Amino acid sequence: MPETNTVIPLHQDTRETTLDSADTQINSFDPDFDEPRRFKVYTARQLDKIEPLKRLDDETRFAMDVVANVLPFRVNEYVINELINWDNVPNDPIYQLTFPQRGMLAPEHFDKVAEAMRGGDKAEIKTAIADVRDALNPHPAGQMEHNMPEVDGEKIDGVQHKYNETVLFFPSQGQVCHSYCTFCFRWAQFIGDNDLKIATKEAGQLKKYIQAHPEISDVLITGGDPLVMKTKNLRAHIEPLLELEQIRTIRIGSKALTFWPQRVVSDADAKDLLDLFEEVIASGKHLALMAHYNHWQELETDIAREAVKRVRATGAVIRAQGPLLAHINDNADDWARLWQTQVELGIIPYYMFVERDTGARHYFEVPLAKAWEIYRDAMKQVSGIARTARGPSMSSHPGKVEIQGVTEIQGEKVFALRFIQGRNHDWVQRPFFAKYNEEATWLNHLEPAFGEDKFFFEDELAEMEAE
Numbered sequence: 001m002p003e004t005n006t007v008i009p010l011h012q013d014t015r016e017t018t019l020d021s022a023d024t025q026i027n028s029f030d031p032d033f034d035e036p037r038r039f040k041v042y043t044a045r046q047l048d049k050i051e052p053l054k055r056l057d058d059e060t061r062f063a064m065d066v067v068a069n070v071l072p073f074r075v076n077e078y079v080i081n082e083l084i085n086w087d088n089v090p091n092d093p094i095y096q097l098t099f100p101q102r103g104m105l106a107p108e109h110f111d112k113v114a115e116a117m118r119g120g121d122k123a124e125i126k127t128a129i130a131d132v133r134d135a136l137n138p139h140p141a142g143q144m145e146h147n148m149p150e151v152d153g154e155k156i157d158g159v160q161h162k163y164n165e166t167v168l169f170f171p172s173q174g175q176v177c178h179s180y181c182t183f184c185f186r187w188a189q190f191i192g193d194n195d196l197k198i199a200t201k202e203a204g205q206l207k208k209y210i211q212a213h214p215e216i217s218d219v220l221i222t223g224g225d226p227l228v229m230k231t232k233n234l235r236a237h238i239e240p241l242l243e244l245e246q247i248r249t250i251r252i253g254s255k256a257l258t259f260w261p262q263r264v265v266s267d268a269d270a271k272d273l274l275d276l277f278e279e280v281i282a283s284g285k286h287l288a289l290m291a292h293y294n295h296w297q298e299l300e301t302d303i304a305r306e307a308v309k310r311v312r313a314t315g316a317v318i319r320a321q322g323p324l325l326a327h328i329n330d331n332a333d334d335w336a337r338l339w340q341t342q343v344e345l346g347i348i349p350y351y352m353f354v355e356r357d358t359g360a361r362h363y364f365e366v367p368l369a370k371a372w373e374i375y376r377d378a379m380k381q382v383s384g385i386a387r388t389a390r391g392p393s394m395s396s397h398p399g400k401v402e403i404q405g406v407t408e409i410q411g412e413k414v415f416a417l418r419f420i421q422g423r424n425h426d427w428v429q430r431p432f433f434a435k436y437n438e439e440a441t442w443l444n445h446l447e448p449a450f451g452e453d454k455f456f457f458e459d460e461l462a463e464m465e466a467e
């Protein structure tokens with residue numbers, strides 16, 4: 001039977017796609033930007049259809065299959081054909097960013113799932129996968145227990161309010177991405193487990209919640225990737241916000257400029273999307289596209305640059321952020337080149353994050369001490385105008401904590417830290433110190449410096465938790 005070459009329009013796709021595609025024909029880049037490009041995506045079920053993977057040996061491909069059964073996998077043709085340099089596989093950063101690798105699971109987890117898959121018993125495979133997923137801290141930083149707000153005494157799905165002035169909104173149609181990142185800290189949303197999803201269909205509830213909280217000035221629409229939505233759906237979420245005087249900034253968290261720049265260039269409703277951006281600006285609000293970039297290679301294609309140009313032409317500001325990751329970008333030269341390229345394109349470098357304590361973190365994590373060295377060495381290579389990125393920063397349970405440096409105070413080697421954001425607003429910008437620890441990769445590995453028995457925020461945090 002001939003293979004069906006199904007192209008699923010992205011906006012009809014779901015995270016549990018049953019796409020039965022397809023051939024991987026190599027599309028060379030079309031210099032005519034406005035020519036619509038089809039969106040073709042591969043999931044774990046189509047690994048064997050991805051042509052360039054055929055050059056890998058059987059063991060590597062089986063390992064990929066095992067990992068793709070546990071962690072979400074989804075990659076589109078643009079990424080496969082235009083962002084990955086297959087001559088540099090397995091070291092290519094975009095390959096590491098999108099394709100599952102054996103080391104992404106701990107050996108005992110890998111063996112457990114591999115053994116079940118070799119046995120072929122469906123129930124056993126399912127149990128093994130579920131056990132391993134459970135062990136991977138699917139909701140880091142207490143996001144399910146501590147950040148879900150309430151309206152009229154009822155918890156609202158799909159909204160998180162952790163920091164005073166900003167609410168996060170997870171529209172239900174935006175809980176998928178054009179491709180998935182292998183390190184994603186929101187991976188749990190993509191595995192089809194209803195208990196783990198934090199998405200809402202109710203924009204109305206969000207508005208009601210904001211009106212009850214005059215301290216909120218910013219809404220971050222996030223996912224997944226809200227730009228997978230059709231413009232008309234995104235518009236339905238954004239327009240009510242434009243009516244609220246208290247909202248000064250609308251942020252959209254997205255990796256579309258990397259994974260599918262066609263979204264703002266040649267998709268059928270690309271122009272509508274840019275019009276919507278212009279309307280937000282015309283309403284007097286600030287529109288920030290919080291663009292997720294991991295490597296300068298993502299900005300090397302003509303269409304990626306064209307997408308940046310078109311978004312900027314609307315008046316929206318693009319701020320770039322992404323984590324520091326072993327196997328992808330754990331060296332200063334790559335960060336310096338990324339920031340420099342961003343500045344040249346008019347993007348503002350905003351954050352270097354520390355890889356979060358979830359999913360495949362052991363594969364990607366970089367010790368805090370090394371992270372700070374990389375950050376500092378990268379900063380030294382760029383001019384002041386590119387030194388706008390904060391970092392390395394941990395989005396931890398008490399707040400967003402930046403490593404400001406390593407120093408010695410009265411003979412004790414310490415990390416100097418500060419809160420960029422805190423669960424208590426009063427913690428913001430407070431410096432504090434932790435004993436230097438070369439191995440530490442997260443805040444909970446650190447101990448207070450100078451013989452203190454706890455950090456200044458711990459008692460208050462415990463009280464908040466008790467509440």
Ligand code: SF4
Pocket residue numbers: 176177179180181183184185186187223224225254255292
């Ligand atoms: S684009 Fe963001 S939400 Fe989507 S997979 Fe990557 S890190 Fe996760």
